[in-house]
Amino acid sequence: MTQEVINIKGMMCGHCQATVEKAIKAVKGVKNVKVDLGNKNATVEYDSSITDINKIKKAVTDAGYEVVA
Numbered sequence: 001m002t003q004e005v006i007n008i009k010g011m012m013c014g015h016c017q018a019t020v021e022k023a024i025k026a027v028k029g030v031k032n033v034k035v036d037l038g039n040k041n042a043t044v045e046y047d048s049s050i051t052d053i054n055k056i057k058k059a060v061t062d063a064g065y066e067v068v069a
């Protein structure tokens with residue numbers, strides 16, 4: 001299992017947090033996700049044989065938020 005932290009721009013409230021969390025969770029291969037609204041990041045645990053970080057980042061972008069670095 002791979003764990004990675006991605007920084008996300010545009011999250012303003014708990015609703016945004018829930019939206020991002022849901023979007024990341026919907027990516028096949030993602031085992032766990034914790035979105036931190038205060039730190040504006042998401043800790044994602046995923047199976048790298050099923051998905052990769054770019055797909056996860058794309059899910060965040062598709063949900064309407066910006067991934068920084």
Ligand SMILES: [Cu+2]
Nearest residue numbers: 012013015016
């Ligand atoms: Cu919001």
